Amino acid sequence: MGNTYFISRHPGAVTWAARRGIPVDRTLDHLEIELVHPGDTVIGTLPINLVARVCERGGRYLHLSLSLPPELRGQELSAETLERLGARLEEYEAVRKPCPEARK
Template identity: 35%
Template sequence: MTTYFVSRHLGAIEWIKQQPQWQIDEFTPHLDATRIQAGDVVLGTLPLHLAAEVCSRGAKLYFLMLPQQFAERGNEHTVAAMSAAGATLQRFEVKKISE
């Protein structure tokens, strides 16, 4: 089992390092979903198609949620700012629907 943290934001990387319940094996700015195996854990931010692939491979997905105003989007956030805003990890099960 491997635990991945997916983010290109330095503040988010530092934030997860301060969360004692998580031990990250690999930090990456972009996830190669073909490496994911059943039992792995993926944390961070992913586009829906990658999130669905992670889940279809039997891994757990925890999405990094950061409440913020529109004007704050795209900005770098410090650990303190993320904590103050109420950053959390929420588990999701994402599934692609074929029509």
């Protein structure tokens, strides 16, 4: 069993995960991809290119998903607000592929 990393700079998200009993070994503001080893789990809201790198390294990625109304974008959200908005973890896998159109 590997390590579980929660990647977030948002206190409300960290509190939300703790209240849900989600087991986390380390909470980090930023993912250093070299930390990820086969069997590790990364939780957060990472961009797709980092999700692909986590998967390439043998890690599992769980995305903190929610339906965010436009008026709340850019605001710091509390754990209570995340709960009210239906925050949940969803597993994603991503594969990075070369793009022939980008070479033109």
